[in-house]
Amino acid sequence: MYQLNVFIHVAMAALWVGGLIYTAAVAVPFALTHAPDERQQILRGLARRFRRLGWSAMVILILTGLGNLWLRPAPISPAQLFSGEAFDAQKVDPFIAEWLGWKLALVLLIIVLMLYHDITSIRAAREHPSPGSAPGRRSGSLAAALATLLSIAVLYLSVRLVRG
Template identity: 35%
Template structure:
C-alpha cells in the first residue's frame, strides 16, 4: 500500500508542479507581454480539470504518508526530527498555497483583465515556487533529509 500511495503522491506532484511551471514560464509571460488575460483563463480552465484532482490526490496521499511516517499529528509541527520538519514544512507550503489560491480565486480571477494581470502574476509565481519546494522537500524526506 505504501508504494501505491507514494506513486500516486509523486504523480500528483508531477501534474501540479509541471502545470504551474508551464503556466509561470510560458503562459504568464506571454499574457503579460500581450496584455491578454484570456491566455491565462484559457489555460486555467483546461488545467484545473487535472490540476485540482492532482492536488487533492497529493493532499490525501500526503496525509496518509505522514501518518505512516509519524503517527502523531501533534508532532508534525514539532520540528524535532527530520521527518517532523519535512512534514511541517510541506503542511506550511500547503497552507500558503491554499491562501494564495483562495485569494486569487475570490479577488482577482473573477475580474481578470489586462490591468489586473500583474496582480495575478504575484500569485502565480509564489504558488509555482511553493510547488517546486513541495517536490524538493519531498525528495529530501525520501533521501535522508534536506532540512
C-alpha cells in the first residue's frame, strides 16, 4: 500500500511539474510564433485542457502526500502535522522534521500563484471573449513562471525529505 501510494504521488508530481515545464518551454514559445489572435486561441485552448488535469494532479498530490506520511515505516499522523510535532527532530524522522515545512510552504505558495494565474486568465477570457482582444496579463504569466520554478524546487525538497 505504501509503495503504491508513493508511486501515485510521484506519477502526479510528473504530471504537475511536467505540464508546467511543457507549457513554459514548448507551448508558450510555439504560441509566440503566431499572430496575436491565433496565439490567444492556442494558449486559451491548451490552458483550458490542462487546467482540470493539473488541479486534479494537485489534489491527488496532497491526498497521497498525507498518505505517504501516514504509511511510511516511521509514520506521521495528521495530528502530529497540525500540532507541529512533525517539524520537531526530537519527535519524528529528522529528514522529515527538517524538510517537510519548507516543502509544504512552497506547495501552498504554488497553489496561491496558480490560483491567481487561473482566476485572472478566466476573468480576462470572459471580459474579452473574441480572440485577439484581451490585453496581456503580465502578472498572471509571471505568477505561473514562478510557480513552475517553485515546483522544480519542490522536487529537490522531496528528495531531501526522503534521503536527507
